[in-house]
Amino acid sequence: MESLKELFKIGNGPSSSHTMGPKRAAEEFLKRCPDAESYRVTLYGSLAATGKGHLTDKAIESVLQPIAPTEIVWKADVVLPFHPNGMLFEALRGGEVCDKWEIFSVGGGALANAETKPADKKQVYPLTTISEIKDWCYREGKTYWEYVEDCEGKEIWDYLDNIWTVMCETIERGLNNDGVLPGGLKVARKASTYFVKSKSFTDSLATRAKIYAYALAVAEENASGGLVVTAPTCGSCGVLPAVIYHLNTSREFLRIRIL
Numbered sequence: 001m002e003s004l005k006e007l008f009k010i011g012n013g014p015s016s017s018h019t020m021g022p023k024r025a026a027e028e029f030l031k032r033c034p035d036a037e038s039y040r041v042t043l044y045g046s047l048a049a050t051g052k053g054h055l056t057d058k059a060i061e062s063v064l065q066p067i068a069p070t071e072i073v074w075k076a077d078v079v080l081p082f083h084p085n086g087m088l089f090e091a092l093r094g095g096e097v098c099d100k101w102e103i104f105s106v107g108g109g110a111l112a113n114a115e116t117k118p119a120d121k122k123q124v125y126p127l128t129t130i131s132e133i134k135d136w137c138y139r140e141g142k143t144y145w146e147y148v149e150d151c152e153g154k155e156i157w158d159y160l161d162n163i164w165t166v167m168c169e170t171i172e173r174g175l176n177n178d179g180v181l182p183g184g185l186k187v188a189r190k191a192s193t194y195f196v197k198s199k200s201f202t203d204s205l206a207t208r209a210k211i212y213a214y215a216l217a218v219a220e221e222n223a224s225g226g227l228v229v230t231a232p233t234c235g236s237c238g239v240l241p242a243v244i245y246h247l248n249t250s251r252e253f254l255r256i257r258i259l
Contacts, residue, residue, distance in 0.1 A: 001123060001124070001125035001127075001128055002122060002123055002124065002125075003122065003124045003152060003156075004148070004152065004156060004159075004160065005156075005159055006108070007230070007231070007232045008159075008160070008163045008229050008230060008231060008232075009108070009109055009229065009230045010162075010163070010166050010227065010228075010229055011023070011024075011109055011227070011228070011230070011234075012055075012059055012062075012225050012226065012227055012228070013055075013221065013222030013223065013224070013225055013226060013228045013234045013237065014054055014055065014222050014223050014224075014225065014234055014235075015054045015234050015235075016107065016108050016109045016230055016233060016234050017085055017105045017106070017107045017108070017109070018046075018047060018050065018051065018054035018055075018056050018085070018105070019054055019055055019056060019058075019059040019225065019234075020059075020108075020109035020230075020234070021085065021105025021106070021107075021108075021109050021110065021111060022043075022047065022056050022059050022060050022087060022105055023059040023060065023062065023063060024109055024111060025060075025087055025089065025103050025105065025111055026041070026059070026060045026062075026063035026064050026089070027063050028101075028103075028111070029064075029089040029091070029101055029103075030063055030064060030067060032091075032099065032101065033091035033098070033099050034067065035093075036067075036068050036091035036092060036093055036098065036099075037068055037092055037093045037094070038068050038069045038070065038071070038091075038092045039064045039067075039068055039069070039070040039071070039089065039090065039091055039092070040070070040071045040073060040089075040090040040092060040097075041060050041064070041070065041071070041072055041073065041087060041088070041089050041090070042073040042074075042075055042087065042088040042090075043056060043057075043072065043073065043074055043075065043086070043087055044075050044076075044078045044079060044080050044084075044085075044086035044087070044088070045075075045076065045078065045079035045080065045083075045084040045085065045086055046079075046084040046085050047084075047085045047086065047087060047105065048074040048075050048076035048078075049076040051074065053183060055182065055225045057072045058225060059225070060072065080102075080104070082104055082112075082113060082114055083104040083105075083106055083112070085104055085105040085106065086102070086103075086104050087102070087103050087104065087105065088100060088101070088102050089101045089102075089103065108230070108233075109230075124151050124152060125151050126151070133147055145259075157259055160259045161255075161259060163229055164244075164255070164258055164259060166227060166228075166229050167218075167229050167240075167241035167244070167245070168241075168245060168248075169227075170217070170218050170221050170226065170227060170228050170229070170237075170241065171214050171217050171218055171241055171242070171245050172217075173217075173221055173226065174189075174191050174192075174216070174217025174218055174219075174220050174221045174226075175191055175192050175195050175213065175214075175217045176192065177189055177191075177192070177220070177221070177224075178192060181220060181223050181224055182223070182224055182225065183223075187223075189220045190216060190220075191213050191214075191216040191217035191219075191220055192213075192217075194209060194212060194213040194216060195209075195210065195213035195214075195217070197209060198210045198212075198213055207246065207250070210246055210250075211242050211243060211246050212242075214238070214241065214242035214245050214246060215238035215239055215241075215242035216238065217238070217242075218237055218238030218241055218242065219237070219238040222234050222235075222237050222238070229241065244258060
């Protein structure tokens, strides 16, 4: 199994391949061409077909637009052979293209093209099923977290500490934000309403209502392009934080126990 760093990633929703990947590509191209007079980004295939709904243009513009005027070109009918999520970044100076870069968002925020394939993900966990890990812990007299530390190293706790911080901040932002989510459906945010209602319930109903409100808060932040943690994807980013956040607030778990 690969590192937990591959499972939990911080980025903007609502899609790791349609927003996180393109934003990362824009950041890489900006490092390469920081002094362009303008930028042009052509989106192909799947990125162009669903890009507006996934805020692909907004993710790219958030990086390039503050530096120079940025044009987004949509070509949904053109699918490049390497991958459906194709992008062509162009830097312009004096009206002429001075540099260009064809790159593809291949999933999970990863980038690749014909010259640069995504690096093989290092398998850091030798055991591949929870029953194997459970048996190992029993034989060694260790806990799950000790197995993680043995495989990942002690530095994994600093990484997970930051992950937990972002998860909490996302829930709290979602509970405090109101208004309509981006897109043409005019869907109103409801997490804050459900959270307020949960306070009038008792016992198990209140617990379920709060967990639902926490998960919805993250989902709404994800849908609006907010900062979330993949767990393991943007689409499922609300479930795990909601459960742990409830344990943290209702059972007063120490932070070290959460990690």
